Amino acid sequence: MAPILDIKHLRKSYGPVDILKDINVSIEPGDFLVLVGPSGCGKSTLLNCIAGLEPITGGQLQIAGQDMTHVSPKDRNIAMVFQSYALYPTMTVAKNITFGMKVRGVDQANQQAKLKEVAELLQIDHLLNRKPGQLSGGQRQRVAMGRALVREPALFLFDEPLSNLDAKLRVEMRTEIKKLHQTLNASIVYVTHDQIEAMTLATKIVVMKGGVIQQIGTPAEIYNQPANLFVADFMGSPAMNLIPAKVARDGGSHRIEITRPGEAPLVLSDPRPLDLPGDVIMGLRPEDIAEAGFRAGAQVQQASCMVDMVEPAGADTYVVSSLGGRQVTARLHAETSARAGQPLDLAFDLAKVSYFAPQTGERLN
Structure with a gap:
């Protein structure tokens, strides 16, 4: 089976400063890949390169077997969930979720069918007539996820989606995201600095430091056989x-x-x-x-x-x-x-x- 995402020798530089250095990683369909590392390690930059929001300096990036190295974000068949939710404040929940479909010319009947399906899946069907300002942080995050889900993309990208939530809600939403992955068998790339989040969600973890991949492996491999002192110290609470x-x-x-x-x-x-x-x-x-x-x-x-x-x-x-x-x-x-x-x-x-x-x-x- 061909990888859903295949990154080869990717580099990203700003002038003379190298941000990402020779990144090589691939995931199979249905994988939940978590990019984890301290602030400034390059994980969000890598996610933006996958999304096409940042042009890459060198290397190649394929999504679902297609070369997407220099393709526009709108043509990459991806959906992205941001840390800031990025909802339209003047639109209702229903319109926020269906707006992308409307822009793409999806007919009204299909829009409503997808809206109903996703709203029930995320348990937000009672919120469809509210506006974002009337929602809690967790509800807003569900709406942002709903907007991504109706696209049915090849690849979902999550950029620290839980970092604005309090500790209890983070745990609840983490469980919801894991359930969604198991229900949909979706292919996901997820960025976090929280190693507990990485361990509980991932089928595969990429640990990064200074724009360099330190180790790629399952949560058990990363935890039990850390490749170096950085991974050993970073992964685990309390640390090794x-x-x-x-x-x-x-x-x-x-x-x-x-x-x-x-x-x-x-x-x-x-x-x-x-x-x-x-x-x-x-x-x-x-x-x-x-x-x-x-x-x-x-x-x-x-x-x-x-x-x-x-x-x-x-x-x-x-x-x-x-x-x-x-x-x-x-x-x-x-x-x-x-x-x-x-x-x-x-x-x-x-x-x-x-x-x-x-x-x-x-x-x-």
């Missing part, structure tokens, strides 16, 4: 613990030594057949550090650590200790006995450890 360590061969295993303030180093043993240098950054997710007795496995090792801080968070409790000169977070059960200033036996799951090169940041295992 990144701990400097010394490595030495010890028979068939690796001896992992981590400094601790005012006490002997923490020593762990990794039996995996890895090729590691003498200095590494050891990456371990907070959920892979448990209270002793609450984690089992062949590669789970226990050690006593001094607790610096305890942060209750409802179903979880986060416990912070100092290891390798870094603040290391463990995600423990809510009823933990951990107390600040007291030692606590922790279990480290060495099977889940990622190792990174300190100089380049690249993944080593």
